[in-house]
Amino acid sequence: MSRPLPSLNALHAFEAAARLGSVSKAAAELHVTHGAVSRHIRSLEEELDLALFQRQGRGLALTAAGQRLRDASTAAFAQLRDTVESLRPEAGHAPFVLGCPVSLLARWMIPRLERLMAELPELSLHLRPQEAPLNDGLEGLDAAVLAGEAPWPPGWRIHPLAAERIGPVVSPGYAQSHGLASDRPALRGQTLLHTLSRPDAWARWASSAGIDPDDLEPGPGFPHLYHLIEATVAGRGIAIAPEPLVANDLASGRLVAPWGFHEVSAQWVLATSVRRSDPRLEPLVAWLKAEFAQ
Missing domain, CATH: 1.10.10.10 (Winged helix-like DNA-binding domain superfamily/Winged helix DNA-binding domain)
Structure with a gap:
């Protein structure tokens, strides 16, 4: 027995x-x-x-x-x-709640939302902006998209999406008036802008670009990426930003990236709770990977 x-x-x-x-x-x-x-x-x-x-x-x-x-x-x-x-009778109709940082939601997810709904019609998606740090259990969320690096909370299952690439961006007028050449970063004495949530972004980029971080003097910080980008477009200085979140500004000519973007140790991931699985997850991960690859 x-x-x-x-x-x-x-x-x-x-x-x-x-x-x-x-x-x-x-x-x-x-x-x-x-x-x-x-x-x-x-x-x-x-x-x-x-x-x-x-x-x-x-x-x-x-x-x-x-x-x-x-x-x-x-x-x-x-x-x-x-x-x-x-x-449960209502399980098949329950929305899939996806948490996103506000900047990613506004500048990356929402412009792609119509295509996402067309390509994944079975996914009843509810987007939830995330300002505060996510907790270990991801309470109230089915998944969350974010940029970060290990160690991750023990209650998360991580689905890698793409390496994070960051780089300096600047308005065309600022680049011209300050003589910024594309063949060599000239950052000494420049006003270097950043978001308050990523105070180490300039140092990370410098290390990946082969520049001594001690040669840089980060300037004003902004609470949100939106404020950072608008200040940069207005010619207030040079910003450091993630490539996906400024792609539209680069395409429209509002900003230029004179020295390109470099991969850093962080990555974009989809985080889910280890306690949950959902058949809608795999198609969403594949879709997000494809969009980040573009």
Whole structure:
């Protein structure tokens, strides 16, 4: 006779703690006490006669057995949740909620929205602007598009879309009046603009372009990319910006990129919760990759 499964409550508590890397976070997610999660994990270890966690400094680390059980239990609970959700009558008509930074939403997603709806008609998309940092569980979202780099929150599954490329952009008038030549970056003494959310963007670009970051003196910062671009178009200085978000300005001639764009360590990704899967996700990832490639 096959042995029965351990308590599902114990497995659920272990899965949450292993995925989140914290008993306290697991307790908050499951709406139980810290002690309840600890007792479930202890009873599971006793039943399996295996150590699933080991102390590492002031935190916990999974053992090899714990890693195997985490992978299996996370996948199993995700499949169970998805199946139950798919059985609900309204599941097939629920909108797909996609979070986007405000600048990406306004300057990249919305201009492509009509084409997205035409090419993925089964995707009832709801776009949600994101100003604040996203939390570990991506609560309220099915997925989020963003630029960043590892380490990612433990509760996220990352779908890479494209390497991030950034570069200096400037108005044609500013480039002409300041004698900016395309064959060599001449940035010493120039007014270098940036967004407050990316204060290190100039240094990152300089390193990728083979320029000593210490030779640059970043100037005024702006709270949003929209303000940064409009200040640049008005001739206030040279801005550093992601290529996809200024592509239309370059195409229209409002801005020029005298020294091109360089890849940095960050990348554009689609983030989803490890606890969820959705059949609409794969076509969306493919569509986003194709659009970024253009």
